[in-house]
Amino acid sequence: MSPAPAATENREYEARHLLVLEGLEAVRKRPAMYIGSTDTRGLMHCLWEIIDNAVDEALGGHGQEISVTLQADGGIAVVDHARGIPVDIEPRTGLSGVEVVFTKLHAGGKFGAGSYNATGGLHGVGASVVNALSTRLDVEVDRLGATWTMSFRRGVPGTFDGPGPDAAFTPGGALRKAGRVAKGRTGTRVVYWPDRQIFLAGAQLSLTDLHNRARQTSFLVPGLALHVTDARTAEVARETFRHEGGISEYCEFLAPDRSLTDVIRLQGTDRFTETVPMLDDAGHMEPTDVERELEVDVAVRWGEGYDTTLRSYVNIIATPKGGTHVAGFERALTKSVGSALQGKRLLKAGEEVVKDDVLEGLTAVVTVRLAEPQFEGQTKEVLGTPAVSRLVSKVVDRELTAFLGSTKAAPKAQARAVLEKVVGASRARVAARAHREATRRKNALESSSLPAKLADCRSNDVDRSELFIVEGDSALGTAKLARSSEFQALLPIRGKILNVQKASVGDMLKNAECASIIQVVGAGSGRSFDMEAARYGKVIFMADADSDGAHIRCLLATLFFRYMRPLVDAGRVYTAVPPLHRFELTNPRKGMDRFIYTYSDAEYQRKAAELTKKGLNFKEPQRYKGLGEMDADQLSETTMSPRHRTLRRMTVDDGLMAETVFEMLMGNDVGPRKEFIIDGAYSLDAAAIDA
Incomplete structure (x- = not known):
């Protein structure tokens, strides 16, 4: 006699509960x-x-x-x-x-x-x-x-x-x-x-x-x-x-910056053997070796920017999450550039380049074609065919090494520019890592990692603190007495800094003034710039109100726009506006200030006429030629005290337009700048020139 079912037996899940879905x-x-x-x-x-x-x-x-x-x-x-x-x-x-x-x-x-x-x-x-x-x-x-x-x-x-x-x-x-x-x-x-x-x-x-x-x-x-x-x-x-230009034209279309090189095509074909299951005559699945052909076609182009744009495709299907073809490309890229730097004397002892250094400023389109690629899922976002990585790496390494070692004039110059850019990116990465590892403010000062000429402030409140970049040591002495040391820091610079629009990244990092500014701001530079690490809420340029001062402000603006752009985009970079003239009233009325300041020649003319009309007498107005002519009280009252000063904020409404203007005014191409100056000369009022 068969035993009775156990009391705990569950009859709620049996074969009849299974669902078989047919077809679609x-x-x-x-x-x-x-x-x-x-x-x-x-x-x-x-x-x-x-x-x-x-x-x-x-x-x-x-x-x-x-x-x-x-x-x-x-x-x-x-x-x-x-x-x-x-x-x-x-x-x-x-x-x-x-x-x-x-x-x-x-x-x-x-x-x-x-x-x-x-x-x-x-x-x-x-x-x-x-x-x-x-x-x-x-x-x-x-x-x-x-x-x-x-x-x-x-x-x-x-x-x-x-x-x-x-x-x-x-x-x-x-x-x-x-x-x-x-x-x-x-x-x-x-x-x-x-x-x-x-x-x-x-x-x-x-x-x-x-x-x-x-x-x-x-x-x-x-x-x-x-x-x-x-x-x-x-x-x-x-x-x-x-489009008839293929991926070369696509690479130019995707590029977000000015070119450092032409579009370089890296092409090749290779074969590999893949083991796949196939049905035999009896209907059984048998592992079978199949020979595949792989076509590799890559377009690369380095630009002057810092962002990397990489698109990858398998048989024209986009693979946004990469796969074995992208892994092979990046590995070969790093290897070939590293090999090309050997014996070039660009890298110092102990320096090395990594993948991110080589990818900086790179625009690339990686395409491969092969029969029956292995994708991860129907959405085909990742290529998984293992052999592709090795073959893509082989083709890219061979073709890119040929470009970097070319003896022809044009490719040789472009290859040199790429290697210099990679070395500059490597040094910037190391410098940024050093900045991140150093503690902000107090610990940084204790470790003496900041320039000795920096007169820092006491406050640790980044939003409240201000960094004044001051022209000259003479103005620094007055500014030290005029500032509020609680939240205002001073960094003097000697005259005109390097024009970074013309110089390479390496030259910029070697320049003492540029390097100290980047070090004091504390957020790195270029692609590695980290806004959260910035040590000051405001950066203020303070230079004389003359043509040399204007040139210094322009050079500083170029440095911040090119290498610390997020600060400019966030509206945290300013220019101080020192006065040009001072009126000293001899008979001020009750409630009036004894000293009145004007900030332009037009304002000076209006104020002089207004005082004369009101019957107020004043001494011969003083014309300031530089910040050093002011005493500390005057500098504080007119230029540094938040209660009375005027600041001009640097803004970027149109990034492309701003880049074009910076290149015209500060770049290597003299022609457009000369044309701009000549056009402006015809509209200049000769009487307005301050002789």
Whole structure:
């Protein structure tokens, strides 16, 4: 007699509770597994899947035009003039090629059968996933002298009795012939309406993202024209993207700064053996060695800035999170530059360069093409094929070493500029690390890491503290007596500092005045600048109110704009405004100040006329030629005391315009500066010149 079931036996979980999802049901049940999410990103991913199928055809040399239209009724149409989806019967399923592509997961021509060499699609799920997540999808194929058509509703074949996704639907039906076309005409037209049962209510197609993707693709497939039409509003917008320059042109387009080198192409082809499971004649999976060909094409360009811009692609599919191809590129980049520096006497003993030094100011587009790449997931954001890292590294190392060691005049000069920039970045990184490791203010002073000529303040409140950069030691003595030592620090500089717009990073760091300013500010420089580490809430330039003082302020502004730009952007850099004249009243009325200051010649004329009109007598006004002519009380009252002073804040409303002006006034190119001076000379009032 069989034992009775135990009292604790759980009959709430048995085989009947297991759910088996057939066909496209799995896609609708777990859409995020296939498209990443059900918000705008997932909606755009569906569009990329359809566009990429057309691009894969163009990549194989079939068709040079793709049209994408965002329709007013919410539909999306993608049209190409390539070979067209096969319309004959697939022998295993007994279905037409069109129905197989749009209803069967892991079905297509990209599984190494010879139809495609290198493609963006390789899992065979893109078109079928889009179909499963669409309220309606219509496909038309021009092939074999006829137009073939088929419709689906949420992945189910059938027919609609009218246009649009709301038309009545009858399940059932197969691919049918809709008309005749010229015998040589081929192509595919797909129109689909995303299923709002799946996607979030706020998910909307992004025209900006579509334009960016179309532009990116036109760079990666030279000669391919992509027409994008937005018909969702009354004013239809059309844009065409076509670029013949390939990734060299793309690299220039992405670059955010002025060039230090031309665009350098690093190209090569290599082969590797990959072991993949394949079905044998008996239907068993057998590990098989397959020989693959890898094409490497990289465009790099160094600029004068500090930011790194790197885009990577596998078979024109973007890999924003990198992968083995990017790892190989970065490794070779560091190795080849390090090797090129050997024997160049640019690096001192004990100095070394790391990856971040080489990447500073670099714009790069890394592309590889290979059959059946291994991606991490359907969204294809990371390449995982192991052998790619070694081969990319080999190609990049070989080609970049040839560039850096070139004996031709132009490449040799550019290579030297790159190596100097890398060495400068290395030294700036080390200096920034030293700044971070040193404690701020008190401990820094105790360790004597700050310049001895700095007259620091006592307050540790960064927001309240102020650093005055003072022209000359003579003015420093007066300023020490005039300042509030509680929150005002003084750093004297000797005359005119280095023009950093013309000098290299290395020369700037060697300059004692520039180095001491960067050290005292305490936040590093360039790319490593850390706003949080700045030791003062305000930095104030204080120079004489003459042409030399104006030149010094301009040089200081250039240093801060070029190497400590975040301080300028945050509005924390100022110029003090010392007075030009002082009136001393001989008969001041009750409540009037005995001394009156003016800050320009025009103000001086108005004030003199006003005092004369009021019958107030004054001595011969004093004209200040420099800060050293003031005593401490006068300097405090007019220029340093927050209660009475005037400060001019440096602002950057248009960064590109500011960079252009700095380059014109302070850069190496004399022509534009000479033209600017000549043009200004005609509008100058000769009587206003202070002789």
